[in-house]
Amino acid sequence: MNCWESIRDKTENKEIDFEIFYLLLSEFQKINSYQKKRNVEKIIKKYCLVNELLWFDLFVNNQIFKIEYRYECNDVSCSEKISEAKCDLCGEKVNEHDEFEIFVRLTKNIEEYLKEYNRNLLFSNINKKYLPTLKDIKKNLSDVVFFIGAGVSIPLGFPNWVNLFKKLEEGLVEESDKKKFKEYLDYGDVFKMIELIKRESSLYRKDVDIKKYVQDELKKNKVNDCDNLTNYKSIFEVSRNFIVTTNYDHALEWRNNKDDFGYRDLISFNRISGTTEFLKELSIFHIHGELDSIDSMIVTESDYINFYRNKKNLDKLTSIFSGKRIVFIGFSFKDKYFKDLFGELNEIFKENSYIITNNLHSMDIDDLVEENLREINIECDFDKIVETNELIFKYLKSELII
Numbered sequence: 001m002n003c004w005e006s007i008r009d010k011t012e013n014k015e016i017d018f019e020i021f022y023l024l025l026s027e028f029q030k031i032n033s034y035q036k037k038r039n040v041e042k043i044i045k046k047y048c049l050v051n052e053l054l055w056f057d058l059f060v061n062n063q064i065f066k067i068e069y070r071y072e073c074n075d076v077s078c079s080e081k082i083s084e085a086k087c088d089l090c091g092e093k094v095n096e097h098d099e100f101e102i103f104v105r106l107t108k109n110i111e112e113y114l115k116e117y118n119r120n121l122l123f124s125n126i127n128k129k130y131l132p133t134l135k136d137i138k139k140n141l142s143d144v145v146f147f148i149g150a151g152v153s154i155p156l157g158f159p160n161w162v163n164l165f166k167k168l169e170e171g172l173v174e175e176s177d178k179k180k181f182k183e184y185l186d187y188g189d190v191f192k193m194i195e196l197i198k199r200e201s202s203l204y205r206k207d208v209d210i211k212k213y214v215q216d217e218l219k220k221n222k223v224n225d226c227d228n229l230t231n232y233k234s235i236f237e238v239s240r241n242f243i244v245t246t247n248y249d250h251a252l253e254w255r256n257n258k259d260d261f262g263y264r265d266l267i268s269f270n271r272i273s274g275t276t277e278f279l280k281e282l283s284i285f286h287i288h289g290e291l292d293s294i295d296s297m298i299v300t301e302s303d304y305i306n307f308y309r310n311k312k313n314l315d316k317l318t319s320i321f322s323g324k325r326i327v328f329i330g331f332s333f334k335d336k337y338f339k340d341l342f343g344e345l346n347e348i349f350k351e352n353s354y355i356i357t358n359n360l361h362s363m364d365i366d367d368l369v370e371e372n373l374r375e376i377n378i379e380c381d382f383d384k385i386v387e388t389n390e391l392i393f394k395y396l397k398s399e400l401i402i
């Protein structure tokens with residue numbers, strides 16, 4: 001019988017929600033030291049509406065908590081396991097001393113039980129073989145820079161990079177053009193989609209027409225408060241450095257402002273004169289521009305070439321990423337776009353880089369390895385990606401101790 005079953009037994013069918021019980025114990029696991037009884041009761045009260053004193057006793061009686069009695073005797077700090085015991089120094093009862101205080105912490109058994117539970121939770125969602133990679137990221141968090149792709153904004157209603165351009169098809173009339181467009185769409189070749197549109201459509205002839213279209217598409221979507229749907233909050237909680245995104249949307253800014261994670265608002269690459277300010281402050285850095293400034297947006301292949309062939313830009317990027325470890329998230333390696341992007345940046349990243357991705361074929365993984373990227377490939381249904389990513393972030397935040 002595990003502690004959960006045992007405690008449910010003892011409370012004779014009192015309804016105890018396992019989720020709450022687990023969160024409560026996880027909080028004590030995270031504290032990982034003896035705490036004053038009254039502080040522990042406060043924490044219990046936060047999670048349970050029922051009498052916290054009853055819970056406290058229940059936890060002690062069921063070997064969930066172990067107790068230590070601490071007191072002062074002649075200015076010496078002492079501790080005992082039994083409150084009625086006699087003090088070694090003066091012979092008085094322990095609980096009759098000044099500064100007598102009850103301390104508790106989780107018992108070893110419960111800690112082991114929690115770890116086992118957490119391991120099962122993590123490894124039933126993420127292949128165990130990725131644990132060394134996760135550990136590597138956790139160990140180097142101070143150097144980690146999150147590099148955010150469109151996938152992270154999808155739960156907020158934004159399209160992925162390829163689908164963002166899907167509706168451009170309305171600018172085409174000829175069946176043969178439409179067929180060709182679909183071919184490029186299936187292959188994820190956004191640049192070719194744009195090229196075709198510019199050549200054959202009377203609606204979108206210039207780069208600026210395409211960018212206005214992108215701007216309109218993204219502005220249609222109002223960012224709403226739906227934290228449980230995205231990984232943005234956790235990204236901020238884990239991140240210790242500037243954050244880089246190729247997204248034009250302002251989801252990162254919205255999330256930063258909501259809780260004030262201390263990041264500076266909206267910086268597109270072309271607004272930066274030097275690089276030192278990045279390194280001093282926490283910034284959100286829109287490497288491909290942002291939707292309020294059409295001029296800043298890097299969308300077409302020629303924008304791309306101009307940006308990544310520009311020595312000044314490359315020098316800037318090199319100095320920004322120097323000594324940093326990149327964690328890509330929200331990029332699909334199936335997109336030709338991402339392969340191109342990474343091909344351009346790969347030269348710049350000297351340290352290990354990682355990608356949190358999902359449902360990749362082993363052939364795609366070979367490509368990642370070729371590019372020196374360490375993958376964490378999560379195999380799960382599309383609607384479980386955010387939830388599963390959260391397990392990774394919980395591990396990185398030391399909220400999921402294994």
Ligand SMILES: [Zn+2]
Pocket residue numbers: 072073074087088089090091092097
């Ligand atoms: Zn004493």
